[in-house]
Amino acid sequence: MNLVYEALLIPENEGGYSVFFPDWKSSTCGETKKEAALMAVDLLQTDATYALANGQRLPKATFDNALEEASERIFVAISTSTEEAKAWWPWVTTPEAAQMLGVTVGRVHQLIAAGALRSMREGRDVHVSRMDVETRLAVPPRTGRPVGNPLQHSVGRVLPLVTS
Secondary structure, three states: OEEEEEEEEEEOOOOOEEEEEOOOOEEEEEOOHHHHHHHHHHHHHHHHHHHHHOOOOOOOOOOOOOOOOOOEEEEEEEEOOHHHHHHHOOEEEHHHHHHHHOOOHHHHHHHHHOOOOOEEEEOOEEEEEHHHHHHHHHOOOOOOOOOOOOOEOOOOOEOOOOOO
16 A cells, blocks of 8 residues: 655754655654755554554544644655555564463463563563564463473472382
């Protein structure tokens, strides 16, 4: 899908330019107009990719936003898709990880606590490393009890072997 959003290019008193996307309520900056415009493309690509990868709705594009004194309108266009965004974004939500692994969300949290899956918290959401989930799918853990000495008692003593 092709996306086009209006951004406001605002000259800064100290030099350089700020770029503000009213629809996304996000901004970036650059030393020159060209650098600020390139940073705006990168910001829009990142914001849209994050939103699509995490199932969020994209804001409706509005145009003819009010200009501040000395500011200019620029139009930033990108091309992306949900599939592309999910492949690019290195994190999945815990429900997505659970669905991919065929386990419950509670089990995903256990795997995170055990250090088997890397995670990050963003606000109230926990995201799991997509690479860790895909690695776990490619090399599934062995089922059953951990391998150990079958003669060892649960307290840690080795029982004598009795032969008659």
